[in-house]
Amino acid sequence: MSTADVCAAILWAGVTLYAIFGGADFGAGVWDLLADLHITGRAGARPRISAERVRGQIDRSIGPVWEANHVWLIFVLVVLWTAFPTAFSAVMTTLYIPLALAALGIVLRGSGFAFRHALPGPVQRRATTVFGISSVLTPFFMGTVVGAIASGEVPAAGDGDPTGSWIGFLPLVTGVLFVLVAAYTAAIFLVRDSGAAGDQDLRDYFAGRALVAAVIAGAAAVVGVIALHADARYVYDGLTSWPGIALVIVSGVCGLAALGLLLSGRSLGLRMAAVGAGTAVIWGYFAAAFPYMLPTSLKISDAAGASATLTEVIIVFAVAAVTVVPALILLYTLSQRQALEGYSATSDTTSPRQ
Amino acid sequence: MEGFVPSIADASSNLLAARSQMGFTLGFHIVLACFGVAFPAIMLIAEWRGRKRNDEAALRLARNWSKAVAVMFAVGAVSGTVLTFEFGLLWPRFMDRFGDAFGVAFAIEGIFFFLEAIFIAIYIYGWDRLSPRAHMWAAVPIVVSGVGGAFSVIAANSWMNQPQGFTLDSSGNVTNVKPLEVLTNSAAGYEFLHMLLAAYMVAGFLLASVYAVGMLRGRRDRYHRLGLIIPLSVAAIATPFQLLVGDTAARAIADDQPAKFAGMECVYEGGPDQTEYIYGRCVDGKVKDGIGIPGLDSFLVGFSKNTDVTGLNEIPKNERPPANTMLHWSFDTMVGIATLLSLLALWFAIAWYRKRDLPQTRWFLRGVAVSGVATVVALECGWIVTEVGRQPWIVQGYMRTSEAVTPAQGIWWVFGLTLAIYAALAVIAVVVLRGLSLRWQAGREEEAELPYSPPPEAPPAEGSA
Ligand code: HDD
Ligand code: HEM
Ligand code: HEM
Numbered sequence: 001m002s003t004a005d006v007c008a009a010i011l012w013a014g015v016t017l018y019a020i021f022g023g024a025d026f027g028a029g030v031w032d033l034l035a036d037l038h039i040t041g042r043a044g045a046r047p048r049i050s051a052e053r054v055r056g057q058i059d060r061s062i063g064p065v066w067e068a069n070h071v072w073l074i075f076v077l078v079v080l081w082t083a084f085p086t087a088f089s090a091v092m093t094t095l096y097i098p099l100a101l102a103a104l105g106i107v108l109r110g111s112g113f114a115f116r117h118a119l120p121g122p123v124q125r126r127a128t129t130v131f132g133i134s135s136v137l138t139p140f141f142m143g144t145v146v147g148a149i150a151s152g153e154v155p156a157a158g159d160g161d162p163t164g165s166w167i168g169f170l171p172l173v174t175g176v177l178f179v180l181v182a183a184y185t186a187a188i189f190l191v192r193d194s195g196a197a198g199d200q201d202l203r204d205y206f207a208g209r210a211l212v213a214a215v216i217a218g219a220a221a222v223v224g225v226i227a228l229h230a231d232a233r234y235v236y237d238g239l240t241s242w243p244g245i246a247l248v249i250v251s252g253v254c255g256l257a258a259l260g261l262l263l264s265g266r267s268l269g270l271r272m273a274a275v276g277a278g279t280a281v282i283w284g285y286f287a288a289a290f291p292y293m294l295p296t297s298l299k300i301s302d303a304a305g306a307s308a309t310l311t312e313v314i315i316v317f318a319v320a321a322v323t324v325v326p327a328l329i330l331l332y333t334l335s336q337r338q339a340l341e342g343y344s345a346t347s348d349t350t351s352p353r354q
Numbered sequence: 355m356e357g358f359v360p361s362i363a364d365a366s367s368n369l370l371a372a373r374s375q376m377g378f379t380l381g382f383h384i385v386l387a388c389f390g391v392a393f394p395a396i397m398l399i400a401e402w403r404g405r406k407r408n409d410e411a412a413l414r415l416a417r418n419w420s421k422a423v424a425v426m427f428a429v430g431a432v433s434g435t436v437l438t439f440e441f442g443l444l445w446p447r448f449m450d451r452f453g454d455a456f457g458v459a460f461a462i463e464g465i466f467f468f469l470e471a472i473f474i475a476i477y478i479y480g481w482d483r484l485s486p487r488a489h490m491w492a493a494v495p496i497v498v499s500g501v502g503g504a505f506s507v508i509a510a511n512s513w514m515n516q517p518q519g520f521t522l523d524s525s526g527n528v529t530n531v532k533p534l535e536v537l538t539n540s541a542a543g544y545e546f547l548h549m550l551l552a553a554y555m556v557a558g559f560l561l562a563s564v565y566a567v568g569m570l571r572g573r574r575d576r577y578h579r580l581g582l583i584i585p586l587s588v589a590a591i592a593t594p595f596q597l598l599v600g601d602t603a604a605r606a607i608a609d610d611q612p613a614k615f616a617g618m619e620c621v622y623e624g625g626p627d628q629t630e631y632i633y634g635r636c637v638d639g640k641v642k643d644g645i646g647i648p649g650l651d652s653f654l655v656g657f658s659k660n661t662d663v664t665g666l667n668e669i670p671k672n673e674r675p676p677a678n679t680m681l682h683w684s685f686d687t688m689v690g691i692a693t694l695l696s697l698l699a700l701w702f703a704i705a706w707y708r709k710r711d712l713p714q715t716r717w718f719l720r721g722v723a724v725s726g727v728a729t730v731v732a733l734e735c736g737w738i739v740t741e742v743g744r745q746p747w748i749v750q751g752y753m754r755t756s757e758a759v760t761p762a763q764g765i766w767w768v769f770g771l772t773l774a775i776y777a778a779l780a781v782i783a784v785v786v787l788r789g790l791s792l793r794w795q796a797g798r799e800e801e802a803e804l805p806y807s808p809p810p811e812a813p814p815a816e817g818s819a
Contacts, residue, residue, distance in 0.1 A: 067471040082457025089450035092442035103439040107432045114428035118786040305454025306531040316461045324468040
């Protein structure tokens with residue numbers, strides 16, 4: 001493995017972590033948006049869960065970690081422009097429209113979330129809506145970016161078609177898929193968090209949503225495979241031959257395991273299985289695209305910057321691994337313990353806030 | 355899809371749009387960044403004092419401040435994320451050619467952002483949940499990563515002013531990068547110190563001015579007094595050092611970036627015995643309506659009237675910085691505000707030394723009340739000197755800003771939208787912070803729900819106010 005490949009692996013690790021943790025944050029926003037939507041279903045079959053209760057759990061789950069989760073995006077961008085400046089500029093000069101829209105979504109989402117409780121009533125509802133809608137749009141546009149890259153629409157020299165590159169079958173399907181997978185991951189995380197807080201009703205609520213999201217995402221994934229076949233033959237071939245196929249199978253097994261755990265009402269291993277399914281498919285893509293950074297137009301080795309810089313990126317990553325990772329683990333453990341504490345104080349009221 | 359992207363085809367207009375966009379978003383972010391860098395330290399001082407002396411007012415301040423930090427950090431983080439995108443969206447050619455030369459600074463910055471975001475969350479969540487010792491220790495990484503983060507970003511910026519630590523091969527690609535030399539380029543030292551002190555001054559004076567307004571309105575309890583004294587002391591200590599560092603910066607620029615220096619001082623004809631002009635318009639190769647002090651400019655640069663100062667006439671026309679009057683006014687305003695602030699700090703220091711108390715006149719409080727905004731003005735002026743003064747270069751001597759800009763269309767539209775959104779953000783942030791302070795005045799500390807803060811059912815830790 002060359003230093004460029006190691007840097008690419010670092011980049012992919014960042015992408016994976018952002019996809020999982022950032023994705024779960026976006027997905028929580030999706031459920032936040034849908035919290036007002038009451039699926040009445042069979043009359044009185046289940047106790048109705050108020051939107052406040054759902055939003056309360058979402059706040060407790062992502063409140064302490066959303067900021068840190070989004071630093072992964074900064075990490076990805078910075079490693080990309082430092083280690084692979086050519087790829088960075090090619091992507092930026094081609095896909096600037098969806099990227100700018102994603103940036104807009106990030107601004108609206110962050111501020112909507114941060115301010116929604118501090119604002120007076122009517123404005124607060126609006127901030128909540130902004131938070132929800134931008135939680136859908138941001139992963140969608142990020143998905144179109146990934147889809148456009150996979151379909152080879154980004155020329156190595158940049159300045160590709162600013163609209164045609166991402167308004168296409170595969171990019172749009174990928175965008176939808178990103179939103180669905182984010183919602184699914186978030187529902188799984190929320191199942192675990194509300195279960196740990198001892199709120200069985202809420203756990204069932206999110207488990208139901210996770211199942212629905214899983215089914216729709218599964219259907220979208222089938223469309224995605226067709227789109228890959230049509231628009232991204234190189235990646236498709238990579239995913240259907242060794243080693244891509246192995247990762248696809250791992251992903252499928254994990255996904256089925258998660259489904260089984262969900263149906264049988266178990267929490268143990270649920271998050272692991274869901275995260276495993278996501279991670280395997282992401283790495284399946286990387287394996288399929290290898291040795292390309294931008295499939296069929298730019299190879300990892302050609303995109304790489306000066307060699308001393310690559311070494312430096314690896315060193316910085318090693319430092320990050322020994323400083324940031326323990327700190328993140330500390331934060332996640334503390335926040336899980338506290339979500340529990342904060343909740344048990346009022347666990348028998350339906351609306352823990354206000 | 356022709357009509358989809360509004361077409362303002364003129365390339366120079368594109369450049370202006372991109373520069374406006376970059377300058378505005380940076381100018382917005384930097385105010386919040388100052389709080390991100392310096393506010394945690396001020397908050398930690400208050401907490402430390404509160405715990406050590408069992409000082410309830412100080413502890414309340416620290417606790418309330420941490421909520422304000424949460425709001426500002428959230429806005430700082432989104433506006434910073436926008437900047438990261440903008441590097442690629444607005445200046446793709448710059449990143450393509452030089453990303454691997456100065457990117458390492460940003461990679462290091464990433465570590466500090468992580469640590470800052472993580473420990474801010476722990477700190478705010480931990481008020482009732484961690485032991486006092488553990489809680490105070492949780493603030494230390496925030497303070498350290500504020501300093502480290504400022505260093506890394508400024509290392510990147512100072513590298514744009516003094517590009518070092520790389521060579522170009524025959525086709526103009528960066529090779530032979532020496533990351534350590536990039537980080538320690540000859541402008542990094544003074545720029546970093548100047549920015550760090552500026553951050554402590556901005557946070558200190560601005561915070562103190564909030565409490566000065568409260569005291570002017572008759573709220574003279576211990577809570578308000580401490581709320582003024584703690585941040586003001588921090589800012590007052592930083593101010594004299596800032597003058598020294600700023601002076602060093604100016605001299606270094608006279609040597610290393612003579613075009614910038616000539617622009618900000620309006621030096622047209624190079625040579626010894628230069629007049630220092632205070633304000634004045636820079637037109638037709640002369641300074642009009644300014645107050646001129648003969649020989650002072652040369653003296654300030656080299657401690658002698660005979661010091662030779664480069665003039666704009668010695669610099670090729672297409673390498674001269676634009677907007678001379680604005681540069682000159684920005685520089686003079688920064689120095690002028692610095693001078694006034696140091697007088698304010700001196701006044702405070704003398705009163706404190708003699709009576710262990712604030713000066714007893716309303717004029718002092720009025721001075722503190724305007725010092726916050728004044729410091730922000732100085733900060734923005736400084737950045738205008740640095741960034742506009744470097745023009746037409748994006749990387750001094752290596753790449754012109756016009757070569758770096760994206761050909762993408764529609765930036766004016768984006769800029770308009772950005773203005774609207776950021777204005778709304780600023781208004782909301784101020785409304786929220788003001789709402790907080792009203793609640794604190796009414797002694798209703800626990801009602802506010804904020805980003806990072808635990809749900810309000812957490813039991814209040816201190817007695818009622
Ligand atoms: C609190 C704000 C503040 C105050 C009171 C001052 N400055 Fe400043 N100045 C800044 C805040 C600032 C800054 C943080 O905005 C800049 C922009 C880039 C930098 O490194 O610091 C700056 C830049 C800057 C530059 C350009 C640096 C460059 O291009 O690399 C010079 C020459 C000075 N300053 C000089 C001074 C002098 C002589 C001062 C007082 C006697 C002074 N500054 C007070
Ligand atoms: C945060 C404080 C900063 C402020 C207020 C600021 C201000 C500005 C302004 C006013 C411009 C427009 C220049 C013009 O129109 O002539 C500009 C441009 C720019 N700045 Fe800064 N700047 C800051 C920090 C930085 C830093 C830390 C970096 C990089 C590490 C940076 C990189 C750039 C770039 C790439 C441009 C565009 C090219 C140019 O016009 O020079 N800036 N900035
Ligand atoms: C003088 C210049 C700057 C300083 C001192 C500075 C400092 C800071 C600080 C302290 C934060 C933490 C959030 C806060 O409390 O506000 C922050 C956030 C951020 N800044 Fe800046 N910044 C500067 C300029 C820039 C520039 C030019 C960029 C663009 C690359 C940038 C990118 C970011 C990003 C991405 C974040 C969000 C990190 C997070 O999510 O925690 N900053 N900045």
